[in-house]
Amino acid sequence: MEWFTEPDYWLSRLVFQRALAAVYLVAFLAAALQFRALIGSRGILPVPAYLRRVPWRESPTLFHLHYSDRFFAGCAWAGVLLAAALVAGAADRLPLWTAMLMWAVLWALYLSVVNVGQTWYAFGWESLLLEAGFLAVFLGNERTAPPVLVLWLLRWVLFRVEFGAGLIKIRGDLCWRKLTCLDYHHETQPMPGPLSWFFHHLPRPLHRVEVAANHVTQLLVPVLLFTPQPVAGAAAGLMILTQLWLVLSGNFAWLNWLTIVLAVSAIDFSPWVTAPDLPASPLWYEVLVIAVTALVLALSYRPARNLLSRRQAMNRSYDPLHLVNAYGAFGSISRVRQEIVVEGTDEPVVHRGTVWRAYEFKGKPGDPRRLPRQFAPYHLRLDWMMWFAALSPAYAYAWFDPFVERLLTGDPATLRLLRTNPFPDAPPTHVRARVYRYRFTTWRELRETRAWWHRTLVREFRPPMALARTAPY
Incomplete structure (x- = not known):
């Protein structure tokens, strides 16, 4: 099926996968270094007590089969090593099915961590990493052309991240509509960075420009992701610039970096880099990707309805596997x-x-x-x-x-x-x-x-x- 692949996104796919693996590496490293105090057997919110309360169907996790601190640490460090191997390009040296298995194991390991993390893991970027990581399983490797259906699904994720964040602001705090939220945000955000003090003291007219630019980037630009190139790539580029601005102004874990990674997948690098000749995709792979696409579209109903709802929810998962989620950030801003x-x-x-x-x-x-x-x-x-x-x-x-x-x-x-x-x-x-x-x-x-x-x-x-x-x- 000639329509199934899009060779022009060969490099985009490789950059996306390497960068996503780097985010995975950071996430597993944080889990390995922090879990004993937070959710270990003697932690603040112990995993064993949680597993006794919550059944598998509500929280599918490897740790329902067995839990010990040593086993959790082994899973977390295995995730670090596997992510590092993917960053180094190990999956591109292996057959397609093996590369997909590596990504699937990485996703399953992190799902197991998130589903026992309780309040410590109740952040939107955990679900975002799992959703992007699930789609990465079906993107293929260097030996195959990228499947166009999965590329479109990645844009659908990016659209929900940005458009959801834009809508929750417009529907939420009045200061977003008055363009005054950044008079407070740099000072009151969860974890300021080394430049936040300086951002806070920018002239107030510039804060108004920042807010207005944010509305454009989150409410208008995401629609352009579904237009032909080079417009879609330019829209993704604008999102990347906005996210880099947020990286400089505060600490938001990997939310901004993962959004940048998703935006990279929408950029066509073919005018600068020519993809090599690639063989046709195997039939089993095409059937699997089509089936996964149908599943994701079916699961998208509730997140899409949430976007249209006046009672829009931020950062909600609609299934225990975190396959398709609702996103949003800072619907309200603290003044103090x-x-x-x-x-x-x-x-x-x-x-x-x-x-x-x-x-x-x-x-x-x-x-x-x-x-x-x-x-x-x-x-x-x-x-x-x-x-x-x-x-x-x-x-x-x-x-x-x-x-x-x-x-x-x-x-x-x-x-x-x-x-x-x-x-x-x-x-x-x-x-x-x-x-x-x-x-x-x-x-x-x-x-x-x-x-x-x-x-x-x-x-x-x-x-x-x-x-x-x-x-x-």
Whole structure:
């Protein structure tokens, strides 16, 4: 079937697959390095307890067959190694069926992780990685021409990511329609980066231009993905530029990078690179791709209906395999930044003059003099959830007290998630948490104080807690 393949996208497919494998590598690395404290057998939200509550049909995962921390670590590091092999091009040296199997194993491993990750993995970019990773299984390798149906499905994913994000903004916070959201966003976003302070202090008219450009890129440009080249490629290029702007202005794990990777698949590189002569695709492969396309289109009904709904939902999966999902981001913008500062003391009795020492996190703001760091595409899951907890204690209901208990016991796995441990010799006797209002300093304040943030105490988040009892003092 001559219509089945599109050789002009041979290089686009290769770049997409190598870059997607790199995102997978980062995701598995984060899982391997963070799981013991978050979801391990003795973690804050242990996987074994979760598996006892949730059946296979609701959360299909390899760990329903067996779970141990050693087994989870083995799966995560296997994902790292397999992703690294795909980045290096191993799949392009193998027969088609073997290459597809490598991508399928990578997808199944990460699905198993996400489906036991609970609140730590309840982010839209987890589903996005799984959806893109599932389609990558059927893209073939260097020895085959890219199947045109899968290329169109990748554009459908990219369209939902961008258009969904644009609609949720227009339907959501009024500041998006007034073009004023970026007066606040750079300061109040979940995890600012090293340039966020400077972005925040750009002139307000430029912020208006940023918001207007964002609306164009997310509401108008995505439609052009379904037009002929070179228009579709130019639309993808505009999306890439917008995503790079977001990469510079904050830390959003691999969301921006994965969107860039999807956009690359829509660019036609044939005017610059000629594809080699490739053999015809085997019949079994063509039948399989057509069947998968039909499945994805059938599963697209609810995500497509969600786009048209006035009650549009952000970042929702409609099936336990995360095959076709709804996306969106920042339907509402916080005007004020609040941060939870966790402190401990080694004094046996808490009194008015007790000296408290703060735990510093790797990514989220703490010490006002510390410039925010760049971590994306790596995902600091605890830091992100601390931002949600500051928005509402409801986000922290299941995990915050267990987190504090592990600080009180000096749990090594939990302490490795933090930047500093103010009690290196022995765990604290008490731990408390307080909410502060943070704002970026002005240029003048920065010169005078050398501080990037100014903070003021708002309220108590958790009273002093001890292992023997949990009670305010």
